[in-house]
Amino acid sequence: MSFKSVRSLAAMAAMAGLLSSCQSVGSVFVDPEPNIGPCPSALSLYDAHRMVEFHGDDIVYENVGFTGEVIAVRSLCSYYGERPILANLEIDFGFGRGPAAQGRERTYEFFVAVTRRDMAVIVKEVFPVRVRFDADEDRVYLTETIDAISIPRADEGTSGVNFEILVGFELTPEQIAFNRSGQRFRVSAGQD
Structure with missing residues (x-):
């Protein structure tokens, strides 16, 4: 199993035996044979789909540092x-x-994990994304592409419905607790 990022190639030495990829999805689509079933679900993990950094003990807007949110996964x-x-x-x-x-720069870390649907993580890889805010910016939007995630199947009858691809931020226990509480801060709140 392997992931290749367009922005960075991350290697996981501990999983070297599981990591391998010979072709991209684009090269496979030239073959007219249809999938035997649906693709794995690809979604953001609720507990990790946003990141809010606080400076200070109080959870108030004035203490919000950098934030991040997974807007969509395709x-x-x-x-x-x-x-x-x-x-x-x-x-x-x-x-x-x-x-x-x-500061005006922040390196965020997000993960992509392949799981057996509603069961165990098969493989997880962490990717950095460096974001720079210009002097007049308080928001930046980016699209990251992960190319050629390879998920081995037990046999030719194993459908993609048996797997999920989950995305989220690498968070501290406090940030996870904040997300689970249902509270949220967005820099763009109240703006068009």
């Missing part, structure tokens, strides 16, 4: 015969710079 896949599922992923992000943000 995937396209191909598989047939005994071939593995090959999926490409596009992730739309919105990043914010709140009143307590320190």
Whole structure:
């Protein structure tokens, strides 16, 4: 199983035996054979789909530093015969710079994980995305592309419905608790 990022190639030495990819989804689509079933679901994980950084103990707008949110996740896949599922992923992000943000640049870390549907994580990989805010910007929107996620199948009857592709931010326990509480801050709140 492997992921290739258009912006960075991340290697996971511990999973070297599981990581391999021979072709991209685009090269597979020239073959007219249809998938034997649906693609894996691709979605953001609720507990990790947004990130809010606070400076200070109070959870108030004035203490908000950098923020991030997974806005949308799209995937396209191909598989047939005994071939593995090959999926490409596009992730739309919105990043914010709140009143307590320190500096104009921030490196965010997000993960892409392949799971057995509603069960266990098969593989997870973390990717950095560096965001620079110009002097007059408090929001930046980016699309990241992960190319050639390869998911081996037990046999040719194994459908993509058995798997999920999950996306989210790498968060601290406090940030996860904040997300689970239902509270949220967006730099763009109240703006068009």
